[in-house]
Amino acid sequence: MMEPGYRSVSRRDSRSLVGYKHACHAMLFAQDHGKLFGRIPMRYALLMQMRFDGKIGFPGGFVDIRDHSLEDGLNRELAEELGCDQKLLCVTESDYRSSHATDAMPQKVVAHFYIKQLSLADLHRIEVAAVHAKDHGREVMGTIRVPLYTLRDGFGGLPAFLTNTFIGNAKEQLIYALRTLKLLSEEAIQTAISAGQEG
Numbered sequence: 001m002m003e004p005g006y007r008s009v010s011r012r013d014s015r016s017l018v019g020y021k022h023a024c025h026a027m028l029f030a031q032d033h034g035k036l037f038g039r040i041p042m043r044y045a046l047l048m049q050m051r052f053d054g055k056i057g058f059p060g061g062f063v064d065i066r067d068h069s070l071e072d073g074l075n076r077e078l079a080e081e082l083g084c085d086q087k088l089l090c091v092t093e094s095d096y097r098s099s100h101a102t103d104a105m106p107q108k109v110v111a112h113f114y115i116k117q118l119s120l121a122d123l124h125r126i127e128v129a130a131v132h133a134k135d136h137g138r139e140v141m142g143t144i145r146v147p148l149y150t151l152r153d154g155f156g157g158l159p160a161f162l163t164n165t166f167i168g169n170a171k172e173q174l175i176y177a178l179r180t181l182k183l184l185s186e187e188a189i190q191t192a193i194s195a196g197q198e199g
């Protein structure tokens with residue numbers, strides 16, 4: 001499933017696309033053995049952020065592939081948005097997952113996606129550092145954890161979260177990550193998507 005207008009492209013082929021800006025975003029997550037209300041497994045702590053425009057996306061931003069590697073640009077953007085130093089968070093080429101190109105206005109963009117697993121303690125350190133980041137309260141209104149459970153009413157949790165407005169193909173990147181890393185069962189993902197559409 002991919003947002004209409006986005007097509008999969010290889011990392012290598014994306015570099016020869018003319019007239020496209022390149023954006024890199026990273027999903028940071030950690031295993032979380034905690035239980036909500038003492039009974040609902042949290043499973044994973046997975047970070048997204050509320051942007052200045054009220055949409056939800058992953059941390060990251062535009063990079064200039066002529067001057068830097070994609071990862072250099074991404075790490076610069078992460079430092080601006082999350083305020084953490086490279087000892088705590090450094091995304092490398094081995095964290096790269098996918099690229100999708102879009103010709104949708106206002107500009108042609110290739111969206112590169114990275115996923116990095118951390119310890120829960122380091123993820124929490126990143127959340128704390130983010131409050132002091134350069135972009136906090138400006139381009140980024142705050143980091144958020146994605147609820148990965150569905151409450152008894154069948155809508156609260158992930159289904160309700162998925163009804164938010166997402167930037168670009170961020171929602172599809174989230175679902176892709178849940179699916180490919182098997183963070184949730186396929187049945188749980190499908191149920192959350194359907195319940196969100198009905199809710």
Ligand SMILES: O=c1[nH]cnc2c1ncn2[C@H]1C[C@H](O)[C@@H](COP(=O)(O)OP(=O)(O)O)O1
Nearest residue numbers: 023025057058060061062111167168169170
């Ligand atoms: O999380 C995202 N997933 C996919 N695409 C995204 C995401 N966040 C933003 N975008 C799109 C929107 C723009 O076309 C570019 C760059 O946006 P942004 O991150 O706001 O870039 P700057 O911080 O202004 O460099 O990617």
